[in-house]
Amino acid sequence: MWSEEQIEEYLKKNLEQKRFKHSISVRDTAIDMGKFYGENIEKLRIAGLVHDCAKNIKGYELINIARKHGYKIDDVCKKSPQLLHGLVGSIIAKEVMEINNKDILNAIAYHTTGRKNMTMIEKIIYLADYIEPLRKYDGVNELRKIAYKDIDKAMIESFNVTIKFVIERGQLIHLNTIEGRNYILKTVGE
Numbered sequence: 001m002w003s004e005e006q007i008e009e010y011l012k013k014n015l016e017q018k019r020f021k022h023s024i025s026v027r028d029t030a031i032d033m034g035k036f037y038g039e040n041i042e043k044l045r046i047a048g049l050v051h052d053c054a055k056n057i058k059g060y061e062l063i064n065i066a067r068k069h070g071y072k073i074d075d076v077c078k079k080s081p082q083l084l085h086g087l088v089g090s091i092i093a094k095e096v097m098e099i100n101n102k103d104i105l106n107a108i109a110y111h112t113t114g115r116k117n118m119t120m121i122e123k124i125i126y127l128a129d130y131i132e133p134l135r136k137y138d139g140v141n142e143l144r145k146i147a148y149k150d151i152d153k154a155m156i157e158s159f160n161v162t163i164k165f166v167i168e169r170g171q172l173i174h175l176n177t178i179e180g181r182n183y184i185l186k187t188v189g190e
């Protein structure tokens, strides 16, 4: 597996500066949440750092890479290929950065859409991406507080924010996002 230094070099080369800073910020937020929730810090720091490594890849290329690796591209991703930057990020993490840990790879793969039955590591990366200190949008401060109080509630809130955002733009909602939200809503309080 690549050292963190090598990973940072790769990100500096392949991401815009703003996105690089965001990646560092997600790493730090994920570590902080990991400490709070008693989760594996090493997995979180790598997943947080790497999660957007495919962010600068063009849509058609994301589709090509995913196809080449045997993934079938669903209609929503065909229409909004940027949704694939998580999946392709996990492919790069594995093949280029030699990261083999499944928990890390899944957290990277599902950080954009979410999915049903997410692990704590996946939830923390998903949320850290949303609440890292450089993020600015209405309600972010409230979400930051909830993320440290009730992680499932924070997940529902961030799914809601995402879905509203997608609707406002007239875009398609990915099935994983709907399933992720339904799953938590169904299981919360059970």
Ligand SMILES: [Fe+2]
Pocket: 051, 052, 055, 085, 086, 111, 112
């Ligand atoms: Fe992302």
Ligand SMILES: [Fe+2]
Pocket: 022, 026, 051, 052, 129
């Ligand atoms: Fe991100």
